[in-house]
Amino acid sequence: MARVKGGVSSRLGRMLEELQEGIEDGLVPAWIFNDPELFELEKEKIFSRSWVYLAHESEIPNPGDYVLRYVLNNPYIVVRGEDGVVRALLDMCRHRGMRVCRAELGNASHFRCPFHGWTYRNDGRLIGVPAEREAFGPGFNKAEWGLCPIPRLEVFDGMIFGNLDPEAPGLEEWLGEIRWYLELVTKRSPAGLEVLGPPQRWVVHTDWKLALETFLSDSYHTLMTHRSLIELGIAPKDAKYAMYGEQIHIPGKGHGSMVVGAPPGAKLPPFWGYPEEMLERARTSYPTREQFETARETRILLVTLFPNFSFHNPIRKPDHKYQGTVPMLTFRVWHPLGPGRIEIFSWALVEKDAPEWFKEKTRHSYLRFFGSSGTFEQDDTEIWSHVAHNAATAQGRELRLNYRMGLELEPDPNWPGPGVAYGLNFTDANMRNFHRRYLEMLLS
Numbered sequence: 001m002a003r004v005k006g007g008v009s010s011r012l013g014r015m016l017e018e019l020q021e022g023i024e025d026g027l028v029p030a031w032i033f034n035d036p037e038l039f040e041l042e043k044e045k046i047f048s049r050s051w052v053y054l055a056h057e058s059e060i061p062n063p064g065d066y067v068l069r070y071v072l073n074n075p076y077i078v079v080r081g082e083d084g085v086v087r088a089l090l091d092m093c094r095h096r097g098m099r100v101c102r103a104e105l106g107n108a109s110h111f112r113c114p115f116h117g118w119t120y121r122n123d124g125r126l127i128g129v130p131a132e133r134e135a136f137g138p139g140f141n142k143a144e145w146g147l148c149p150i151p152r153l154e155v156f157d158g159m160i161f162g163n164l165d166p167e168a169p170g171l172e173e174w175l176g177e178i179r180w181y182l183e184l185v186t187k188r189s190p191a192g193l194e195v196l197g198p199p200q201r202w203v204v205h206t207d208w209k210l211a212l213e214t215f216l217s218d219s220y221h222t223l224m225t226h227r228s229l230i231e232l233g234i235a236p237k238d239a240k241y242a243m244y245g246e247q248i249h250i251p252g253k254g255h256g257s258m259v260v261g262a263p264p265g266a267k268l269p270p271f272w273g274y275p276e277e278m279l280e281r282a283r284t285s286y287p288t289r290e291q292f293e294t295a296r297e298t299r300i301l302l303v304t305l306f307p308n309f310s311f312h313n314p315i316r317k318p319d320h321k322y323q324g325t326v327p328m329l330t331f332r333v334w335h336p337l338g339p340g341r342i343e344i345f346s347w348a349l350v351e352k353d354a355p356e357w358f359k360e361k362t363r364h365s366y367l368r369f370f371g372s373s374g375t376f377e378q379d380d381t382e383i384w385s386h387v388a389h390n391a392a393t394a395q396g397r398e399l400r401l402n403y404r405m406g407l408e409l410e411p412d413p414n415w416p417g418p419g420v421a422y423g424l425n426f427t428d429a430n431m432r433n434f435h436r437r438y439l440e441m442l443l444s
């Protein structure tokens, strides 16, 4: 790995060296979870060069549909033009820089700037300039003054990603082998996914990496953080339920997945408890047989993409009266707002061709456990905020935290999917892999 070099202050340089020295040994200094100077470097080296999740195509199914989304503090109108093409246009008027879109979502054929009235079509072209001739003369060329698109935009199975770096590798290369795990969800049905409404959003006083690591590798926290849910009989009886299965990371990419199966001796509905008709569709919809077989035995699936996107697909009980369980799927973006502060964007999704009763149950399941009112979610966010607080204290920030779980584990040679897999989820392997990639980007 490259050594720390120019471009960072000597203070930050020393700190990064400390992280670099500790990582293979499973030691991570607490300050990385709340430091203003490090946050500035993350903005420049990570979020300005990474593929960041913006929206799902099903949020903007019709011409003119749009949602406002953000990469760092850059606002983008993610909009489907009359030509059906999805674009992400910087929400900044080319005249004096005002926002031209005042709502978080909607449908519009054009956007009119409230400052002096320049008007843009929903494909970004400038089409109206008040008093054009008098103000700008005959030589004014509107074609040169359209809204700026995000430098890069690509779509993978309905998932829209943007990148601020025009030189960035393509999305497919960026994803690499994690694609196999993403497809366990995106290819479950030939109809694809749809969102169940706009995302829930809320601000948490924590670091984006802390939130992310819970979804990337921290099965271990369910024992304690969600203990009350186990005691209430809402979470599975075996408190170690999230331990059983595989933890997989993609070396060099920072991505990871957890594929959780049944505890020994437990009988669980196959294929997350989806209705039989969906199991039938999945049989032919998955690109490979291995993916279908893996999906069939899975009870909880998590996938995290470097740097700040995760999804979570567990089986849950939608309400206390319902006899069975249903799966639910949430996508989330851990959107960085500042040092020690994030905004969570949380969507519920479902297969487009799922039966209506199932869509309703899966929505209940989501609301009950995740999202701003979800029980699991509230357990988690309360904890994350205290860790970030301590990470900024004078003595606490110097502590090295323990990321040594599973250091001695050997990879599972029988796992049918790509990446490096361990046959146990009680390991920090995915986090150590994430931090290697994180450091590599900070230092390059």
Ligand code: FES
Pocket: 093, 094, 095, 096, 097, 098, 113, 114, 115, 116, 117, 118
């Ligand atoms: S700033 Fe938009 S028209 Fe002037």
Ligand SMILES: [Fe+2]
Pocket: 214, 221, 222, 225, 226, 376, 379, 380
């Ligand atoms: Fe949790």
